[in-house]
Amino acid sequence: MNYFVDKNGYYGQFGGAFIPELLYPNVKELEDNYLKILESESFKKEFKELLDNYVGRPTPLYLAKRLSEKYGATIYLKREDLCHTGAHKINNTIGQILVAKKLGKKRIIAETGAGQHGVATATVCALMNLECVVFMGEVDIKRQAPNVARMKMLGAKVVPAKSGSKTLKDATNEAIRDWIGNPADTYYLIGSVVGPHPYPDMVARLQSIISKEMKEQLLEQTGNENPDMIIACVGGGSNAAGAFYHYLDNEDVKLIAVEAAGLGVYSGQSAATSQLGDVGVLHGSKTILMQDEYGQVTEPYSISAGLDYPGIGPLHAYLHESKRAVFMNATDQEALDSAYELTKTEGIIPALESAHALAVLPKMKFKKEQVIVINLSGRGDKDLETYITHLK
Amino acid sequence: MGSRLNKILKENKKLLSVFFTAGFPKLNDTEVIIKSLESSGVDFIEVGLPYSDPLADGPTIQHSSSVALENGINLDIIFNQLEALKNSVKIPLVLMGYINQIIKYGEEKFCQKCKDCGIETIIIPDLPMIEYESHYQQLFTNYGISNVFLITPQTSEERIRKIDKITNAFIYVVASSSITGAKGEISSKQIAYFERIQKMNLKSTLIAGFGISNKSTFNTVCKYVNGAIIGSAFINFLDKNGTGNSSNFVKNIVKN
Numbered sequence: 001m002n003y004f005v006d007k008n009g010y011y012g013q014f015g016g017a018f019i020p021e022l023l024y025p026n027v028k029e030l031e032d033n034y035l036k037i038l039e040s041e042s043f044k045k046e047f048k049e050l051l052d053n054y055v056g057r058p059t060p061l062y063l064a065k066r067l068s069e070k071y072g073a074t075i076y077l078k079r080e081d082l083c084h085t086g087a088h089k090i091n092n093t094i095g096q097i098l099v100a101k102k103l104g105k106k107r108i109i110a111e112t113g114a115g116q117h118g119v120a121t122a123t124v125c126a127l128m129n130l131e132c133v134v135f136m137g138e139v140d141i142k143r144q145a146p147n148v149a150r151m152k153m154l155g156a157k158v159v160p161a162k163s164g165s166k167t168l169k170d171a172t173n174e175a176i177r178d179w180i181g182n183p184a185d186t187y188y189l190i191g192s193v194v195g196p197h198p199y200p201d202m203v204a205r206l207q208s209i210i211s212k213e214m215k216e217q218l219l220e221q222t223g224n225e226n227p228d229m230i231i232a233c234v235g236g237g238s239n240a241a242g243a244f245y246h247y248l249d250n251e252d253v254k255l256i257a258v259e260a261a262g263l264g265v266y267s268g269q270s271a272a273t274s275q276l277g278d279v280g281v282l283h284g285s286k287t288i289l290m291q292d293e294y295g296q297v298t299e300p301y302s303i304s305a306g307l308d309y310p311g312i313g314p315l316h317a318y319l320h321e322s323k324r325a326v327f328m329n330a331t332d333q334e335a336l337d338s339a340y341e342l343t344k345t346e347g348i349i350p351a352l353e354s355a356h357a358l359a360v361l362p363k364m365k366f367k368k369e370q371v372i373v374i375n376l377s378g379r380g381d382k383d384l385e386t387y388i389t390h391l392k
Numbered sequence: 393m394g395s396r397l398n399k400i401l402k403e404n405k406k407l408l409s410v411f412f413t414a415g416f417p418k419l420n421d422t423e424v425i426i427k428s429l430e431s432s433g434v435d436f437i438e439v440g441l442p443y444s445d446p447l448a449d450g451p452t453i454q455h456s457s458s459v460a461l462e463n464g465i466n467l468d469i470i471f472n473q474l475e476a477l478k479n480s481v482k483i484p485l486v487l488m489g490y491i492n493q494i495i496k497y498g499e500e501k502f503c504q505k506c507k508d509c510g511i512e513t514i515i516i517p518d519l520p521m522i523e524y525e526s527h528y529q530q531l532f533t534n535y536g537i538s539n540v541f542l543i544t545p546q547t548s549e550e551r552i553r554k555i556d557k558i559t560n561a562f563i564y565v566v567a568s569s570s571i572t573g574a575k576g577e578i579s580s581k582q583i584a585y586f587e588r589i590q591k592m593n594l595k596s597t598l599i600a601g602f603g604i605s606n607k608s609t610f611n612t613v614c615k616y617v618n619g620a621i622i623g624s625a626f627i628n629f630l631d632k633n634g635t636g637n638s639s640n641f642v643k644n645i646v647k648n
């Protein structure tokens with residue numbers, strides 16, 4: 001099996017670029033140039049320097065002893081929460097801002113859910129002195145207030161998306177509409193492995209640093225670069241794509257993708273796309289999405305703004321269909337419980353998104369010597385208000 | 393192709409098309425809107441299939457779509473409404489919807505329903521040419537359906553020529569680099585773009601749309617292309633005045 005994008009921009013039946021003609025030149029320009037740029041020596045050098053000295057890479061691979069004891073396995077946490085700005089999102093924004101600069105773009109737009117991608121975009125725009133506009137659902141602006149403040153302090157303009165469910169999906173729609181209106185000077189810096197080809201592939205490549213480091217660190221710490229299992233949460237799927245990337249071809253490594261089940265997969269208040277969705281087109285790519293019988297996109301729900309999305313990236317749709325990855329899910333409550341648990345056992349407050357990945361631990365049986373890596377995609381600072389509210 | 397639309401497209405006059413969203417303002421307004429547009433002299437009508445995530449549409453059409461969806465509109469209802477009008481409405485109807493609606497409905501079933509309703513032309517703004525050629529061209533042809541492609545100020549000459557070649561209805565000349573929405577004026581930059589397209593001597597009929605809102609913008613663009621589509625301005629009109637006076641809207645545009 002080949003799990004990487006083909007020359008037409010597809011993963012099996014998923015992917016492609018279903019975009020209005022208005023966006024064709026922009027997407028084509030990116031498609032024609034992204035590999036050339038990503039593989040150029042100057043890009044590689046700049047990217048590495050910024051990841052090492054600005055983001056703080058490599059991020060540690062930490063053996064969580066007490067958590068391991070509790071679940072009877074050998075559990076490592078890949079500490080993306082220690083990245084500058086608090087999540088894996090910055091790996092992607094550093095890479096894409098360098099691409100945007102090489103393409104000569106002057107204005108950067110982005111969508112954001114939890115605000116992590118918005119903050120990561122505003123950060124690299126400040127760093128590169130570029131204009132930054134972030135679209136964010138009105139609902140998310142309320143529940144992720146600290147990140148809104150950070151974006152503003154970083155000099156970004158935050159535009160509320162007031163259409164539809166007023167969350168990540170609608171913020172993405174607004175960003176795409178803005179791009180249609182500003183085709184020449186604007187670069188759309190997408191925050192996950194979603195959108196038209198080549199975005200899913202480009203973002204996966206930029207995030208693949210996560211599994212590249214994981215291999216080296218596992219080899220050093222355990223003598224074997226391959227774990228038995230990697231667990232990551234999936235909103236659009238960028239942290240999971242990064243954590244899986246260098247293991248996709250190695251079928252001995254089990255891949256677990258965890259979606260947000262909200263109040264329960266079948267409660268009507270859920271974002272477990274792979275369980276509730278079917279094939280269609282969302283935000284320019286053919287994938288699996290939550291929709292009604294007439295193809296109207298369903299409004300998802302999750303306590304976690306970063307997972308509150310009715311689709312998954314086309315790579316993940318393919319990993320699901322081909323059964324290369326196992327898709328599990330966790331409810332709001334299970335994620336909250338796991339967040340409190342990690343805080344008390346390891347002294348790490350995870351992002352609500354990452355807490356969903358932790359939340360499948362109680363649902364599985366392990367052996368002591370089994371090596372499990374959980375991608376701890378982000379830290380919980382932005383979610384403190386939610387945590388405090390639910391702690392009572 | 394000898395479709396009804398193609399006969400009209402060959403007429404030597406300024407063609408006026410009006411867009412409305414099915415199910416807006418009320419679920420069952422489709423018939424009154426179509427009939428009053430026809431009787432007031434519109435040459436062909438674009439029927440918008442309301443979608444939850446209309447990427448190429450501005451606030452006006454977004455709003456009309458969400459109202460229509462709240463009214464309970466869906467593709468089955470729309471096809472029923474259109475089939476009932478099949479014999480009484482003489483001017484061609486063009487459907488405009490997003491690709492996900494068609495995939496979910498079933499591509500073959502969608503085409504069959506179009507055929508049953510006498511629909512011969514569709515516009516799918518998020519279906520790019522390459523996907524059309526590899527997955528839809530054959531199917532649409534089998535059902536006698538012509539797909540309309542859009543060109544924009546950013547579309548290269550080479551691509552425009554290619555679109556011209558595979559077009560058998562009309563080319564939708566997007567008037568500005570923007571989503572749909574009523575705008576006041578046609579800028580000199582837009583004129584330069586229209587002139588550039590005009591000089592290309594394309595074989596296809598050219599119909600402009602996006603931002604054409606009144607008599608003056610309609611007349612201006614018609615100096616360069618064969619006709620124009622008015623959408624958001626009509627939706628705004630319906631929103632304010634209801635369906636009763638739809639023909640007044642058209643009369644204000646076509647009267648000399």
Ligand SMILES: Cc1ncc(COP(=O)(O)O)c(C=O)c1O
Pocket residue numbers: 087088089113114115116117191192193233234235236237238239240305306307351353354377378379
């Ligand atoms: C910490 C964290 N993890 C995960 C996600 C989900 O995104 P993705 O699935 O692209 O990794 C987000 C999104 O905002 C996030 O902030």
